[in-house]
Amino acid sequence: xxxxxxxxxxxxxxxxxxxxxxxxxxxxxxxxxxxxxxxxxxxxxxxxxxxxxxxxxxxxxxxxxxxxxxxxxxxxxxxxxxxxxxxxxxxxxxxxxxxxxxxxxxxxxxxxxxxxxxxxxxxxxxxxxxxxxxxxxxxxxxxxxxxxxxxxxxxxxxxxxxxxxxxxxxxxxxxxxxxxxxxxxxxxxxxxxxxxxxxxxxxxxxxxxxxxx
Numbered sequence: 001x002x003x004x005x006x007x008x009x010x011x012x013x014x015x016x017x018x019x020x021x022x023x024x025x026x027x028x029x030x031x032x033x034x035x036x037x038x039x040x041x042x043x044x045x046x047x048x049x050x051x052x053x054x055x056x057x058x059x060x061x062x063x064x065x066x067x068x069x070x071x072x073x074x075x076x077x078x079x080x081x082x083x084x085x086x087x088x089x090x091x092x093x094x095x096x097x098x099x100x101x102x103x104x105x106x107x108x109x110x111x112x113x114x115x116x117x118x119x120x121x122x123x124x125x126x127x128x129x130x131x132x133x134x135x136x137x138x139x140x141x142x143x144x145x146x147x148x149x150x151x152x153x154x155x156x157x158x159x160x161x162x163x164x165x166x167x168x169x170x171x172x173x174x175x176x177x178x179x180x181x182x183x184x185x186x187x188x189x190x191x192x193x194x195x196x197x198x199x200x201x202x203x204x205x206x207x208x209x210x211x212x213x
């Protein structure tokens with residue numbers, strides 16, 4: 001619980017018991033066959049029987065690996081600001097509550113992560129891979145629809161009567177709460193939107209990174 005206490009400020013975290021999953025490894029030829037899920041289920045049962053309150057894990061975050069943990073009911077609570085020198089990835093901490101007594105704590109940690117990630121995505125995580133950004137956004141607990149004013153201004157933008165710079169904040173807000181709308185786009189389109197709207201990378205740099213002519 002050191003990260004929850006020292007780095008995230010959740011003073012109530014110290015009263016609970018924790019266990020850490022150091023690693024779940026499955027041979028590449030056997031992945032996506034349920035073995036990893038079965039291993040986590042075994043660990044979860046063991047931890048529950050030993051009165052553990054929270055299971056946690058920390059790993060070099062990629063989109064696919066993060067999704068594995070999310071699929072097994074772990075929630076993201078902290079993404080390291082610096083990349084690991086060996087793996088070249090940011091370390092992600094995830095938690096799984098094992099009883100109702102700690103569910104609120106984990107939910108609060110995840111909510112705090114979502115809020116800080118939304119800010120840091122254009123700062124410390126400005127060049128985070130777009131696919132990982134989308135995977136982390138998928139864990140956002142909030143939901144919010146466009147209001148009439150926002151719809152009106154986006155319609156004007158779509159019809160070419162308003163520049164991006166004047167409606168960027170509306171796109172950012174809508175994208176954060178409706179990330180799933182990106183699923184119908186190509187990878188290149190997803191990357192373009194994530195980089196410009198959320199990470200706020202310049203058009204010049206995006207043109208270079210995506211090889212636009």
